[in-house]
Amino acid sequence: MITQKEYAKRRRKVAKKLPENSITILLSATQKQRSNDTEFPYRQNSNFYYLSGFKEDDSALVIHKGKKSTHCYLFVAKKEPAKELWSGKRLGVEKAKALFSFDDVFEYTQLQEKLTAFSEGISALFYDFKVEDARLAPLKEGLKSVRSYNNIAPVIEALRLVKSAAEVQLIKEALLITKEAHHRAMQVSKELRYEYELQAELEYVFKRRGAYSDAYTSIVACGNSANTLHYIANDRKLLKNRLILIDAGCEYKYYASDITRTIPSRGYFTKAQKELYELVLRVNKEIIKMIRPKVLRSKLQSRSEELLCKGMLELGILHGNFQELMDEKLFKKYYPHGIGHWMGLDVHDEAPYKDDEGNEIPLKAGMVLTIEPGIYLDESDKSIPKKYRGIGIRIEDDILVTSTGYENLSVDIVKEIKDIESLASL
Ligand SMILES: [Mn+2]
DSSP states (O other), X not given: OOOHHHHHHHHHHHHHTSOSSEEEEEEOOOOOEEETTEEOOOOOOHHHHHHHOOOOSSOEEEEEEOSSOEXXXXXXXXXXXXXXXXXXXXXXXXXXXXXXXXXXXXXXXXXXXXXXXXXXXOOEEEEOGGGOSTTHHHHHHHOTTOOEEEEOHHHHHHHHTSOOHHHHHHHHHHHHHHHHHHHHHXXXXXXXXXXXHHHHHHHHHHHHTTOOEESSOOEEEEGGGGGSTTOOOOOSBOOTTOEEEEEOOEEETTEEOOOEEEEETTSSOOHHHHHHHHHHHHHHHHHHHTOOTTOOHHHHHHHHHHHHHHHHHHTTSSOSOHHHHHHTTGGGGTOOSOSOOBOSXXXXXXXXXXXXXXXXXXXXXXXXXXXXXXXXXOTTOTTSOGGGTTEEEEOBEEEEEOSSSEEETTTTSOOSHHHXXXXXXX
16 A cells, blocks of 8 residues: 555655746546547546545646745545535545645645645746646646746656555555456466457456456457457457467556466467467566666667577578578567566556666666567468467566566466466366
């Protein structure tokens, strides 16, 4: 659990980076319309949530940094019984004051008026450029003395890069649920007929275990479907003796998990599938072993490219001279994506990969990243051995950088061939 103390500490860290005589406004996410009068389930904006822990819409966070002191305020929706009857209870000002450790809490409708009151001598305004919408214009207009408009998002996102112990704990809890979901998929795939049935099995576990949602739309891709990287239709048949690529992870208490496993549709890998799978698994493990503080992600990327390129050359998927294949990046046809990404409140955490000078940020204890090598061999590609066509494999784990190396947070989600086959035979 993230304590109020931790949220307050994060706000202090942000305030430290701000100039004197500045106001920072963070607005909650808005309700997103799905169609006509139906809405998507509401989810708070991650940067706002990171600094507040507040889950309601129609809310805002204000950091007022004056000459001598800094104050943080929360603005929340008014308690209105007639509205609450339809759309649910609101915490309201009084309870928010008691439960959240802000210097003060006001009604959201007072935001404009309070900003004007704070605005004396204010010259810089900070807000999240990604949440710039109609709510902001009148607020900006009210702050007449402001001379500079700045994006607060990079300041918050740089902090989000290094996770606290409590954040790591939540990611671990998300992964316990995601583990159960993937293991269930391994057990039941042979009994199912369509990709969406398997998707339902995974998401049934997410929901039943109290996860808010999937952290991203699940990919359940049988056979050649896996060669579409963002395949989310999940509406094709689970054919016999194919591999199924499953990229699915739940979001639990606002924290993501992101796991890919590739499993046989009928419980057993064929010989050709094993050959490819073992290559990807070897690369997955070898890259994870490289993780420790000060290592550059680009190093992990280039090493994964070397290993996959060499492996594909040995299997007769690529032809020619290894160095030429590397220099001309010909392996990219079959391994076109990155080795991994930051993960946290968002599955692709909005944290920077480069510092202000444009230099790559090296790994540091507390960072969480995915490692996800893959090979994608389209069924129409006549240049590769027939036995390998129509196979796509990715194996993805979630890794915490520690002071001495790494902790594989998803180590309990099976990925060895024998373990997957034995789960399938239960
Ligand atoms: Mn991923």
